[in-house]
Amino acid sequence: MSRSAHRGRAFSLDAVAGNGLINRRALLGQGIALAGAAGISGATGAAAEPLDDEPWSLAFGETTPALQTPSRFEKDVVRALSNPKSEFRTSHARTPHQLLNGAITPNALHFTINHCGIPDIDPAQHKLVIHGLVRRPLEFTLDTLSRYPLVTRTHFLECAGNSGAMFSNEPVQAPAGLLHGLASCAEWTGVPLAVLLDEAGIDPAAKWLVAEGGDAQHLQRSVPVKKAYDDAMIALYQNGERLMPGNGYPMRLVLPGYQGNMNVKFLRRIKVIDQPAYTYFESTNYSQILPGGRTWRFNFVMQVKSFITAPSFGQQLKEPGFHAISGIAYSGTGRIAKVMVSADGGKSWGEAALQGPVSPQAFTRFVMPWRWDGQPAVLMSRAWDESGAAQPLRAEFVAQRGQTRAPVKSPLAFPNQHYNSITAWGVDAKGEIKHVYG
């Protein structure tokens, strides 16, 4: 407590909602005075040991490598695989959100779904053509596109099937990265698609284009020309380096806020057309069945969403006292405006601090100070975006979108798509955390 006392401007324990949530102002650098927390000491109370030199501080270390990789002590920070034995089928890798922080996903941990493996594309041979309803069909190479004035923007990508197991009528027990790991966020650098469409001389009457990849299934999706002119980009770089192979090397479409599958990877062809193509993926996986049997098509937008990554399933609170609740919020319809957190299963809510910069269609990290009293608690987060869209409570969401009849058995299942309701983590008196529905 002495450090906060030194600063002289420490907030006293300032509850903003039930079950120990503390005013986020406590995070603004003024320190936290746990004056009211007498009897639930934050530290273990055991005296520290006298310090001695560790062996690594007395030996010459390893020579600096050309490409650095994480510490060997971080070997468990890897993506969860859907097809670890490399069987002849789709393979997914999920971002381990419960082991990460900040708002940018490291490239090696960015989620990816490959329906027919990752193509081994020689960037010098790769071509992109733009044709169809244009005055002049054009062919580009990676070299020529790299000469354009590039733009850089931070955007999340989310698979439409992310959090699919949350459609289960009973909560599936799995860590945040298995439930929500088909969403990641990166800084993308590339050429605005509108510039290239203008150069090709797009027919003003054209309403759609179809984007196609150079992978073995030549994956294609129909995209409204409106989106192309709004904010679409042909990305050449991911967090400053060339795209990862699984994320579309050497170039991909980025459609901020739109379902991941539309952000076509290994992009090699854009055809401007007068009607949607009803491609396989927009005809099946990436449209949705609604309760009662009606169906949605061209459901582009990944709606406002948030989830707590710490503390979360699989982690354990080792002792009562101060804990920072931390998580991710994002929306396909703009910047995150507000995240509210509850520690009492939604009975009361306090506003979390947002870590800037808060960018549109990008992950925003939120943090909420919390004093756990050692009793059961249910942690939830709920986000709003600048358009006014609110993340729906589970009851609201299920009323509109439904849930399964039988419990979903695997967190890897996709009973439906576009789940954006809240996630609740139940903390028991031992500090163990389970997935609950509030």
Added chain:
Amino acid sequence: MSTARSLAALLVVLGAGAALAESPNLGRSIPEADIKGWDITILPDGSGLPAGQGTPADGAKIYAEKCVACHGEGGIGGPGGRALVGGPPLTDGIETRKTIKNYFAYPTTIFDQIRRAMPFNAPKSLNDNEVYALTAYLLSINKLIGEADVMDAKTLPQVRMPNRDNFTLPYPDRI
């Protein structure tokens, strides 16, 4: 549009005095004829369908040779491939398995996907007659065409899919 507009504005400034906004224009002209090998998109009205034809009987033979390993006997589905026949009504629940019969809006999607992506281990290895034949076979086992119906560029787009009008647009203003 902001980024595209600001880039366009930047290019105007750089063009200093040019009557029209200049763009890098680094693309190389390529005639549509040279794109033909890649241009395999089929639209629901039949645009893009190639010459050729096939029957369910022709398709059954190709299916037994090249598709059955993943998709199972008669299209019932297998370990690697989804079921291609039947399908429960969508009123069964939001997790109902989507199939050609209970879900697809247009028959052209079947032709397009087989031609671009199948067989899984050898995409684009089938000729157009074979793709028509397999499409005919799948439509036939789903009772969407007769067992002797010939599928070609004219007949295929006319096949009506049961779920065609059961879709709504959540974002009509974004199109």
